[in-house]
Amino acid sequence: MSAVAVPVRRPKASTRIWALARRHVLSVYSLLFFVYLLLPIAIVAAFSFNHPTGRFNYVWEGFTWDNWRYWDGVPGLRSAIVLSLEIGLLASIVATVLGTLIALALVRYGFRGRGATNLLVFLPLSTPEIVLGASLLTLFLNANVVFGFWTILIAHVMFCISFAVVTVKARLIGFDRHLEEAAMDLGANEWVTFARVTLPLVAPAILAALLLCFAISIDDFVVTYFNSGSRVTFPLFVWGAARNGAPPQVNVIGTAIFAVAVGAMLANVLVQTRRTKGVA
Amino acid sequence: MSEHLTRRQLLERAGSAGIVLALPGWLAACGGSDEDTGAFTPPRQRKLAKTLRFSNWTLYMDTNNKNHTHPTLDEFERLHGVHVAYTEDVNDNASYFGKIQAPLSRGQLIDRDIIVMTDNSRYPSLLIRRRWVEKLDKNAIPNIANLQPALQHPGWDPDRTYSLPWQSGMTGIAFNDSLTDPVLSIDDLLGNPKLKGKITVLSEMADALSLVMLSNGDDPAKVTDASFDRAIAKIQKAVDSGQIRNFTGNEYAPPLAKGDLAAAMSWSGDIAQLPNENLHWNLPTDGGDIWTDNMLIPKGGDVYTASVYMNYVYDPKVAAEIEAGNPKKGSDGIFYICPVVGAKEEIQKTNPELADNELIFPTDEMLDNVHIFDAEALNNEKYVTAWQNLISA
Amino acid sequence: MGFIHRHRGLTPYLLLAPGVAWLAIFFLVPLGFLAYQSLQSGSIDFGYAFTWSWGNYWEAVRDYRPQFVRSLAYAGVATALALVVSYPVAYWIAFRGGRWKNLLLLLIVAPFFVTYLIRTLAWQTILADHGVVVRTLHELHVLGSSGRLLNTAVAVVAGITYNFLPFMALPLYVSLEQIDQRLIEAAEDLYASRLQAFVRVTLPLSLPGVVAGTLLTFIPAAGDFINAQLLGSPRNHMIGNVIQSKFLELTDYPAAASMSFVLIAAIVLAVLAYARAVGTEQLTG
Numbered sequence: 001m002s003a004v005a006v007p008v009r010r011p012k013a014s015t016r017i018w019a020l021a022r023r024h025v026l027s028v029y030s031l032l033f034f035v036y037l038l039l040p041i042a043i044v045a046a047f048s049f050n051h052p053t054g055r056f057n058y059v060w061e062g063f064t065w066d067n068w069r070y071w072d073g074v075p076g077l078r079s080a081i082v083l084s085l086e087i088g089l090l091a092s093i094v095a096t097v098l099g100t101l102i103a104l105a106l107v108r109y110g111f112r113g114r115g116a117t118n119l120l121v122f123l124p125l126s127t128p129e130i131v132l133g134a135s136l137l138t139l140f141l142n143a144n145v146v147f148g149f150w151t152i153l154i155a156h157v158m159f160c161i162s163f164a165v166v167t168v169k170a171r172l173i174g175f176d177r178h179l180e181e182a183a184m185d186l187g188a189n190e191w192v193t194f195a196r197v198t199l200p201l202v203a204p205a206i207l208a209a210l211l212l213c214f215a216i217s218i219d220d221f222v223v224t225y226f227n228s229g230s231r232v233t234f235p236l237f238v239w240g241a242a243r244n245g246a247p248p249q250v251n252v253i254g255t256a257i258f259a260v261a262v263g264a265m266l267a268n269v270l271v272q273t274r275r276t277k278g279v280a
Numbered sequence: 281m282s283e284h285l286t287r288r289q290l291l292e293r294a295g296s297a298g299i300v301l302a303l304p305g306w307l308a309a310c311g312g313s314d315e316d317t318g319a320f321t322p323p324r325q326r327k328l329a330k331t332l333r334f335s336n337w338t339l340y341m342d343t344n345n346k347n348h349t350h351p352t353l354d355e356f357e358r359l360h361g362v363h364v365a366y367t368e369d370v371n372d373n374a375s376y377f378g379k380i381q382a383p384l385s386r387g388q389l390i391d392r393d394i395i396v397m398t399d400n401s402r403y404p405s406l407l408i409r410r411r412w413v414e415k416l417d418k419n420a421i422p423n424i425a426n427l428q429p430a431l432q433h434p435g436w437d438p439d440r441t442y443s444l445p446w447q448s449g450m451t452g453i454a455f456n457d458s459l460t461d462p463v464l465s466i467d468d469l470l471g472n473p474k475l476k477g478k479i480t481v482l483s484e485m486a487d488a489l490s491l492v493m494l495s496n497g498d499d500p501a502k503v504t505d506a507s508f509d510r511a512i513a514k515i516q517k518a519v520d521s522g523q524i525r526n527f528t529g530n531e532y533a534p535p536l537a538k539g540d541l542a543a544a545m546s547w548s549g550d551i552a553q554l555p556n557e558n559l560h561w562n563l564p565t566d567g568g569d570i571w572t573d574n575m576l577i578p579k580g581g582d583v584y585t586a587s588v589y590m591n592y593v594y595d596p597k598v599a600a601e602i603e604a605g606n607p608k609k610g611s612d613g614i615f616y617i618c619p620v621v622g623a624k625e626e627i628q629k630t631n632p633e634l635a636d637n638e639l640i641f642p643t644d645e646m647l648d649n650v651h652i653f654d655a656e657a658l659n660n661e662k663y664v665t666a667w668q669n670l671i672s673a
Numbered sequence: 674m675g676f677i678h679r680h681r682g683l684t685p686y687l688l689l690a691p692g693v694a695w696l697a698i699f700f701l702v703p704l705g706f707l708a709y710q711s712l713q714s715g716s717i718d719f720g721y722a723f724t725w726s727w728g729n730y731w732e733a734v735r736d737y738r739p740q741f742v743r744s745l746a747y748a749g750v751a752t753a754l755a756l757v758v759s760y761p762v763a764y765w766i767a768f769r770g771g772r773w774k775n776l777l778l779l780l781i782v783a784p785f786f787v788t789y790l791i792r793t794l795a796w797q798t799i800l801a802d803h804g805v806v807v808r809t810l811h812e813l814h815v816l817g818s819s820g821r822l823l824n825t826a827v828a829v830v831a832g833i834t835y836n837f838l839p840f841m842a843l844p845l846y847v848s849l850e851q852i853d854q855r856l857i858e859a860a861e862d863l864y865a866s867r868l869q870a871f872v873r874v875t876l877p878l879s880l881p882g883v884v885a886g887t888l889l890t891f892i893p894a895a896g897d898f899i900n901a902q903l904l905g906s907p908r909n910h911m912i913g914n915v916i917q918s919k920f921l922e923l924t925d926y927p928a929a930a931s932m933s934f935v936l937i938a939a940i941v942l943a944v945l946a947y948a949r950a951v952g953t954e955q956l957t958g
Binding site for chain 3: 026027029030033034037038039040041043044047058098099101102104105108109111117119120121122123124125126127128129130131132134135136138139154155157158161163165166167168169170171173174175176201204205207208211212214215216218219221234235238239242246250251254255257258261262265266268269272273
Binding site for chain 2: 052053054055056058059061070072073074075076130134137138141142225226228230232236237239240241242243244245247
């Protein structure tokens with residue numbers, strides 16, 4: 001039996017192009033989005049190579065490697081960025097942990113005070129930073145606390161918790177409980193279920209919360225200013241330098257952190273890819 | 281163009297200018313009393329502390345960028361055995377005051393011996409009025425005689441009991457000659473339709489109102505309701521017509537450098553730092569103002585040690601080094617207006633170009649043409665509220 | 674679809690305890706002090722005294738209503754813009770991101786590593802009057818020949834939108850990524866078009882993310898001041914600017930405090946209205 005050859009009409013070129021475009025419009029859009037998002041970073045990076053004659057780094061005057069070579073040339077800059085990174089890492093971890101716990105409680109349990117807890121979570125977001133920072137300062141003064149690393153950390157965790165709660169909640173609300181039920185039906189107790197079913201599935205939200213909290217912490221100025229004592233974080237340094245001219249090394253540091261973070265993440269992805277390829 | 285004045289000529293000329301400038305200050309001092317009544321001050325110790333805690337603005341000290349040192353501070357330590365704990369945590373007068381008023385109003389100390397705040401804001405006079413600063417130990421500051429006469433009697437601290445200038449600056453008009461004809465007066469700045477939407481005015485009340493009042497023919501050193509209202513009305517008109525693009529701190533610098541602004545009410549030191557050759561800065565024809573960053577000793581600070589340090593920086597050699605850096609030590613200076621008489625001559629020896637720079641060593645004509653804003657007006661709630669409402673419509 | 678455990682004794686309280694304690698001590702107590710301050714009167718010269726000064730609240734609303742309204746408007750527009758702009762990208766990362774997801778998420782928050790001041794300076798360079806962008810808009814007659822982008826309401830809203838994009842995008846992603854793609858396939862098997870599948874399956878399932886992102890963007894944006902200060906003109910100032918000036922320049926702490934509470938109240942009301950419209954489940958879980 002021979003198959004009858006049925007002529008297949010190739011779709012018109014315009015239809016094919018349209019289908020191609022539709023498939024990629026989202027990718028193209030996303031690419032444009034990232035260009036838009038990172039355009040200022042590109043400018044910042046470009047100006048990190050600027051060679052200003054005066055103290056201000058506003059107009060392009062010439063290329064130089066000096067700023068990168070002497071990135072540490074501005075007194076106080078290194079300790080400022082180190083402090084910001086330390087606080088950022090610590091605060092985002094603590095805030096995410098505390099926030100995740102709150103989110104779990106809010107989404108999964110009925111208890112008295114749910115409404116009040118929700119309100120409590122939203123209030124720090126709605127309070128203007130200047131009065132938030134100043135009031136916290138008052139608290140610390142009344143408690144006769146020494147200002148410095150710990151007061152900054154406490155403040156940062158305080159205003160990051162809300163972001164962590166809301167972000168993790170968004171994940172938990174749509175969470176499919178049947179998976180957990182299935183695990184428990186198969187004999188796992190609550191803790192095991194939590195650790196091996198719930199947590200991995202909520203992991204993307206936890207990572208997102210970490211990233212968000214870190215970003216907020218490393219960029220915070222107002223609340224930090226009031227509660228930092230004589231410690232200087234990176235934003236404090238930049239704002240302070242603005243009057244007399246932020247040196248190009250500030251651009252260098254910002255660009256470097258960006259590059260290191262992205263580079264590390266990229267390396268991580270590539271390593272994972274190799275690993276799965278190797279296994280497969 | 282400035283001629284080379286001998287020190288004596290400078291003092292003589294500045295002296296007469298100083299009297300004119302000082303008169304309002306003396307009058308103001310007669311009005312209010314700053315006498316210490318009843319507040320307990322501990323007996324003065326004349327022993328140097330081990331550490332001097334100094335809070336200053338960023339990039340406001342001579343710096344060796346290679347090894348992160350401040351040579352004059354190191355030298356001070358060598359001479360007197362006092363380590364200077366130098367923090368650059370003043371970034372804005374209002375914010376810094378907002379931060380330190382919290383402990384000070386509770387009677388707590390802020391762990392500083394010297395802080396630096398600008399007198400075109402209300403905060404130095406406020407600190408004095410609230411008795412949150414200590415008196416200087418003038419016996420330890422013989423070099424106070426080197427203070428520029430023009431700066432000796434500001435209205436808010438007529439006898440320099442509590443403060444000493446660190447650096448000064450002048451307020452005037454900068455314009456970009458490739459974008460506009462010279463803008464030399466406030467009337468031109470605020471009224472020229474060709475400049476619509478291409479100028480900015482300073483958000484500091486003292487600076488903006490000084491210049492506008494002078495353009496109205498009023499005296500900024502003695503603000504009255506009438507002269508205040510006239511100045512406000514003039515500025516309001518320019519806001520409503522869209523003439524004024526924005527009220528700024530030194531954020532005018534980037535758009536000015538890039539050509540977004542044709543002219544701006546601006547501070548002298550900034551223009552000296554911008555690379556755009558088309559930018560020119562002048563005192564307005566009707567007059568400008570001079571402001572000063574002042575060293576103050578907050579409550580609880582070690583008066584003697586702080587005073588010894590102040591004496592140290594009022595030595596013309598040291599002042600010259602802070603101002604212009606020291607090539608031998610590889611340090612950069614800060615290039616603002618030096619309040620110490622004699623520093624110019626020192627700099628002449630090593631860097632004559634700098635000594636001739638009018639923006640760093642203003643001529644006498646310039647010093648004649650600058651005024652200091654009425655300190656009482658700065659603390660008048662009605663005025664300050666009206667001003668804030670104007671700039672924050 | 675979530676269902677609530679029956680009341681399980683101590684568990685929820687144990688989960689809540691650390692976070693709530695932290696907020697109670699380091700937020701509620703200061704907030705209490707702020708409330709106390711809002712009912713004070715006085716001045717920096719003579720001190721402040723607690724006088725049940727409810728007038729502060731009345732004055733705040735009476736004198737600064739335009740700024741309040743403007744703040745809510747700018748924040749609202751910026752939030753809507755952020756939603757529209759971020760949703761497709763969050764979708765793309767969630768469904769097509771593959772192993773690059775985490776990297777892409779990092780890229781979204783990466784601008785924050787460069788301080789606000791520096792990245793706004795970069796925007797001022799990009800949007801400069803004589804820059805490429807503005808000149809192109811002149812050519813296209815989108816902007817009048819003397820028009821500008823900087824120091825306008827447009828710049829302020831654009832600045833707010835840009836700076837809050839991560840707060841919208843990340844929650845959106847978090848919710849989208851969870852959607853089981855088989856549901857969409859099932860819908861399409863049942864003859865739904867791609868668009869229908871999106872509107873009737875994906876969109877509703879991503880609603881928790883939409884709500885989360887909206888809240889995390891709108892609420893802080895309403896109190897923002899810095900974008901208006903650097904990118905706006907005096908006519909674009911928000912209530913955040915007024916509170917700043919009341920606190921710092923005027924040292925009128927009672928006014929700043931009472932204004933803050935009026936803002937908080939306005940925001941809470943707006944959020945409640947939003948919750949009603951969206952359905953409280955999405956808000957409170």
